[in-house]
Amino acid sequence: MKERTLGRGVAVVGAGMSRFGAFAGKTTRDLLAEAYRDMIASVDRGFDPDEIDGVYIGNFSSELFEGQGHTAPIMADWLGLGHRPATRVENACASGGTALRDAVLGIASGIYDVVLVGGIEKMSDLAIERVTDALATAGDELFEIPSGFTFPAFYATMATAYFARYGTGPDALRAVAVKNHDNGALNPKAHFGMRICDVMESKKAAALKKGKPVPQWAGVDDFLNDERANPMIAWPLRLFDCSPVSDGAACVLLVREDLARAYTDTPIHIIGTGQASDGPLHGRADITTVTSARLAARDAFALAKVTPGDISLAEVHDCFTIAEIIATEDIGFFEPGKGCTAALEGVTALHGAKPVNTSGGLKSKGHPVGASGVAQAVEIWKQLRGEAGTRSVGPNARLGLTHNVGGTGQTSVVHIFERR
Amino acid sequence: MKERTLGRGVAVVGAGMSRFGAFAGKTTRDLLAEAYRDMIASVDRGFDPDEIDGVYIGNFSSELFEGQGHTAPIMADWLGLGHRPATRVENACASGGTALRDAVLGIASGIYDVVLVGGIEKMSDLAIERVTDALATAGDELFEIPSGFTFPAFYATMATAYFARYGTGPDALRAVAVKNHDNGALNPKAHFGMRICDVMESKKAAALKKGKPVPQWAGVDDFLNDERANPMIAWPLRLFDCSPVSDGAACVLLVREDLARAYTDTPIHIIGTGQASDGPLHGRADITTVTSARLAARDAFALAKVTPGDISLAEVHDCFTIAEIIATEDIGFFEPGKGCTAALEGVTALHGAKPVNTSGGLKSKGHPVGASGVAQAVEIWKQLRGEAGTRSVGPNARLGLTHNVGGTGQTSVVHIFERR
Numbered sequence: 151m152k153e154r155t156l157g158r159g160v161a162v163v164g165a166g167m168s169r170f171g172a173f174a175g176k177t178t179r180d181l182l183a184e185a186y187r188d189m190i191a192s193v194d195r196g197f198d199p200d201e202i203d204g205v206y207i208g209n210f211s212s213e214l215f216e217g218q219g220h221t222a223p224i225m226a227d228w229l230g231l232g233h234r235p236a237t238r239v240e241n242a243c244a245s246g247g248t249a250l251r252d253a254v255l256g257i258a259s260g261i262y263d264v265v266l267v268g269g270i271e272k273m274s275d276l277a278i279e280r281v282t283d284a285l286a287t288a289g290d291e292l293f294e295i296p297s298g299f300t301f302p303a304f305y306a307t308m309a310t311a312y313f314a315r316y317g318t319g320p321d322a323l324r325a326v327a328v329k330n331h332d333n334g335a336l337n338p339k340a341h342f343g344m345r346i347c348d349v350m351e352s353k354k355a356a357a358l359k360k361g362k363p364v365p366q367w368a369g370v371d372d373f374l375n376d377e378r379a380n381p382m383i384a385w386p387l388r389l390f391d392c393s394p395v396s397d398g399a400a401c402v403l404l405v406r407e408d409l410a411r412a413y414t415d416t417p418i419h420i421i422g423t424g425q426a427s428d429g430p431l432h433g434r435a436d437i438t439t440v441t442s443a444r445l446a447a448r449d450a451f452a453l454a455k456v457t458p459g460d461i462s463l464a465e466v467h468d469c470f471t472i473a474e475i476i477a478t479e480d481i482g483f484f485e486p487g488k489g490c491t492a493a494l495e496g497v498t499a500l501h502g503a504k505p506v507n508t509s510g511g512l513k514s515k516g517h518p519v520g521a522s523g524v525a526q527a528v529e530i531w532k533q534l535r536g537e538a539g540t541r542s543v544g545p546n547a548r549l550g551l552t553h554n555v556g557g558t559g560q561t562s563v564v565h566i567f568e569r570r
Numbered sequence: 571m572k573e574r575t576l577g578r579g580v581a582v583v584g585a586g587m588s589r590f591g592a593f594a595g596k597t598t599r600d601l602l603a604e605a606y607r608d609m610i611a612s613v614d615r616g617f618d619p620d621e622i623d624g625v626y627i628g629n630f631s632s633e634l635f636e637g638q639g640h641t642a643p644i645m646a647d648w649l650g651l652g653h654r655p656a657t658r659v660e661n662a663c664a665s666g667g668t669a670l671r672d673a674v675l676g677i678a679s680g681i682y683d684v685v686l687v688g689g690i691e692k693m694s695d696l697a698i699e700r701v702t703d704a705l706a707t708a709g710d711e712l713f714e715i716p717s718g719f720t721f722p723a724f725y726a727t728m729a730t731a732y733f734a735r736y737g738t739g740p741d742a743l744r745a746v747a748v749k750n751h752d753n754g755a756l757n758p759k760a761h762f763g764m765r766i767c768d769v770m771e772s773k774k775a776a777a778l779k780k781g782k783p784v785p786q787w788a789g790v791d792d793f794l795n796d797e798r799a800n801p802m803i804a805w806p807l808r809l810f811d812c813s814p815v816s817d818g819a820a821c822v823l824l825v826r827e828d829l830a831r832a833y834t835d836t837p838i839h840i841i842g843t844g845q846a847s848d849g850p851l852h853g854r855a856d857i858t859t860v861t862s863a864r865l866a867a868r869d870a871f872a873l874a875k876v877t878p879g880d881i882s883l884a885e886v887h888d889c890f891t892i893a894e895i896i897a898t899e900d901i902g903f904f905e906p907g908k909g910c911t912a913a914l915e916g917v918t919a920l921h922g923a924k925p926v927n928t929s930g931g932l933k934s935k936g937h938p939v940g941a942s943g944v945a946q947a948v949e950i951w952k953q954l955r956g957e958a959g960t961r962s963v964g965p966n967a968r969l970g971l972t973h974n975v976g977g978t979g980q981t982s983v984v985h986i987f988e989r990r
Contacts, residue, residue, distance in 0.1 A: 152623075157578070210639065211639055218712075219631055220707065223661070227980070235847060240639065288639050427642070427643035556643070561656070
């Protein structure tokens with residue numbers, strides 16, 4: 151592997167997001183404006199939007215979801231940034247992370263000084279079966295989709311292979327769901343920000359109120375294994391193993407490192423970036439790991455000159471619970487096959503040794519596809535600056551990592567952030 | 571305007587394209603592979619594809635045209651470049667030019683040394699009315715498309731405004747069409763590579779063969795003003811004023827400038843890049859010019875430290891004939907209102923003072939949307955290296971320019987190329 155260095159350093163000086171959820175009547179323009187205002191409010195010394203000299207927008211498929219292509223200049227114009235170079239980046243669910251990377255490279259290149267990165271997706275206007283079809287375009291439309299695969303089936307296949315290789319079962323998947331909903335309950339922007347135990351109690355209360363028989367679940371595990379409460383989507387993935395269909399947007403403001411202190415005393419430096427690709431799932435030798443994520447992490451760590459052991463916390467791409475377990479192995483937090491043990495033992499919990507998805511992750515916070523990779527950076531920004539409120543991992547966090555995956559791992563993007 | 575410099579220089583060391591046309595049964599994968607092989611054959615000293623360390627793909631809407639999103643890693647895998655970071659860039663008809671720019675910035679940033687830029691679009695599988703709908707997503711789906719605008723109507727509106735301001739008429743449009751078909755007739759890769767006079771003669775011959783009355787056109791002008799031969803699409807734009815719906819792909823290979831001589835003795839350096847945006851057409855104060863193109867050209871010239879007078883030839887975005895006339899003014903070849911005179915007087919002809927669209931342009935070569943911006947670079951590469959065959963502008967061309975526009979000019983991208 152060649153030694154790489156960024157021509158110029160890059161820092162985050164502002165970050166914000168819209169509420170994630172299902173918002174009838176709101177377009178991506180409205181959601182991005184909400185995230186942009188939240189981002190502006192986060193810049194400690196304020197800033198003049200005229201200073202922005204480039205815009206990158208991560209968006210998966212506004213064509214299919216809203217009938218709008220050419221998304222980047224439409225968004226730039228809507229935010230009052232009309233003439234700035236604006237580029238839309240599409241790498242499926244890794245669109246946001248890829249837009250972040252292209253913005254980092256744009257600043258490092260010498261061409262841009264202050265870049266707005268936006269991530270957007272408005273998914274809830276389509277009928278759900280058409281959403282599934284739209285998401286399927288992130289697979290391989292020649293060789294996978296015609297055989298009937300959709301994304302729950304892809305990840306169910308990966309889970310099955312993982313179980314077969316490591317002799318484990320669905321318990322670790324449920325542990326990830328419980329943890330991420332615990333974290334999401336502390337995130338006011340989350341789409342499904344309720345602990346699963348509270349979901350269970352609310353269902354009992356609703357039954358009681360309607361005069362129906364109250365389900366007698368022995369506990370959360372029992373609830374999660376009840377087919378009516380948590381129906382099977384694609385074995386072994388049940389409803390609570392799947393991230394939701396969400397609307398939302400997120401923004402980060404990147405600047406040339408030497409300008410950062412003009413905006414804040416607490417910039418968050420981007421010290422590592424890595425991206426890699428892979429062929430569609432059907433052609434891979436090993437589907438218990440995501441090779442592109444391993445390569446992206448390798449390159450990000452090499453650039454940052456740190457190791458997985460140095461990282462305080464990570465936001466990883468938990469589009470399905472199995473994806474989080476595999477992700478924690480791919481980024482080097484745990485050995486292959488040990489991600490499930492870590493999840494079961496609480497190592498990745500908010501106050502565990504390696505907190506993962508303190509935001510609630512895609513699972514609970516929501517997964518507006520193009521926004522997710524940018525929203526991960528928003529969470530790391532908040533955590534490293536000590537602004538994560540009740541879900542803070544504590545004041546000692548110095549290095550954070552984001553791991554954003556497109557499709558089944560045809561794209562992975564990893565970034566490493568540092569508070570100095 | 572801030573002074574900008576690229577952190578590292580960038581050169582083109584290979585370029586190729588597929589034939590442009592309508593190819594039933596071929597996918598974008600096939601077309602890109604054809605362009606890639608053509609590009610490989612163009613690298614003077616050959617090269618090992620393993621040296622490629624990044625891939626950027628310009629593509630407007632493979633979701634709508636082929637049901638395939640997540641296009642970049644699919645393409646990288648198809649070319650045997652499976653794990654390379656691969657990013658799809660979407661800026662409507664400027665997707666190719668934007669991908670080229672992102673690749674330039676990627677190399678300048680220090681992260682990439684050797685980058686493949688691909689441009690692709692496969693449009694002919696859809697029914698033509700659905701193609702029109704797909705292209706309309708490059709406008710503004712909230713405020714323009716619902717009012718009934720499609721792209722011929724947008725450009726017809728611009729032409730009408732231009733005529734009204736400058737007191738000119740459709741003659742210059744017809745001159746652009748004749749010139750670009752003259753050039754395209756010399757380009758074996760062109761979709762409609764036939765001179766318009768030959769189209770006229772072939773229609774006469776066909777009528778004669780069928781025993782029908784032979785049309786008695788007085789000449790090409792008469793032919794182009796005949797409603798049956800050249801029907802009105804949206805006044806003043808007739809059929810021969812509109813670029814076709816095409817399938818095709820193009821590739822260029824970019825390397826860090828200091829590596830270029832390992833590949834060829836005649837690299838073509840990219841010395842200028844500019845990109846700018848604008849709001850949708852309906853909100854602009856002046857629609858006789860494309861402001862984003864003026865700004866992109868300004869930035870590209872500033873970076874290159876050359877002036878429009880220094881440029882030997884240009885490939886500009888003639889999606890409609892009026893677009894070429896406005897483009898030649900926006901890039902500074904001619905004063906506002908003088909582009910039509912230049913077209914009528916042959917200034918932009920192959921052996922005129924300022925040759926424009928020697929490839930045949932989008933008009934005759936074809937316009938597979940995401941490929942067009944990359945194919946422009948392929949033509950400049952050929953011309954500056956003296957490899958344009960019968961359509962060569964001659965051995966003295968040293969500087970070439972590409973001008974690629976998305977939608978009605980919500981995006982413009984300009985690059986300047988130099989043979990040293």
